Amino acid sequence: xxxxxxxxxxxxxxxxxxxxxxxxxxxxxxxxxxxxxxxxxxxxxxxxxxxxxxxxxxxxxxxxxxxxxxxxxxxxxxxx
Numbered sequence: 771x772x773x774x775x776x777x778x779x780x781x782x783x784x785x786x787x788x789x790x791x792x793x794x795x796x797x798x799x800x801x802x803x804x805x806x807x808x809x810x811x812x813x814x815x816x817x818x819x820x821x822x823x824x825x826x827x828x829x830x831x832x833x834x835x836x837x838x839x840x841x842x843x844x845x846x847x848x849x850x
Contacts, residue, residue: 771795775820778802788812799823799843811835822846 771794780802787793788809795818803824811832813819818841826847833842 771797771818773797774801776800780804782807784809791815794818794838796820806830806833808832814838817841819843 775797776799778801779798782798782803784807786807787796790813792815793813794815796813796816797820799820800823803821803826806821806826806829808830809832810830811834813836815838816836817838819836819839820841820843822843823846826844826849829844829849833839
């Protein structure tokens with residue numbers, strides 16, 4: 771698991787987690803994310819993804835490819 775909570779991160783670079791095949795938990799809560807990388811669907815072993823308290827206004831459709839995902843937190847964003 772990786773905890774990057776409260777680091778003022780505004781972007782997740784494309785491909786940064788695509789080789790992290792054993793990554794199951796990612797906490798990006800309370801950052802400045804405005805978008806998610808288009809390769810998010812390749813994070814195939816992701817079980818828990820916390821994207822709460824960011825500036826996200828949309829989520830890539832590929833997130834539905836995360837078949838092992840059990841917990842997805844999107845609270846306190848700009849989603850409608």
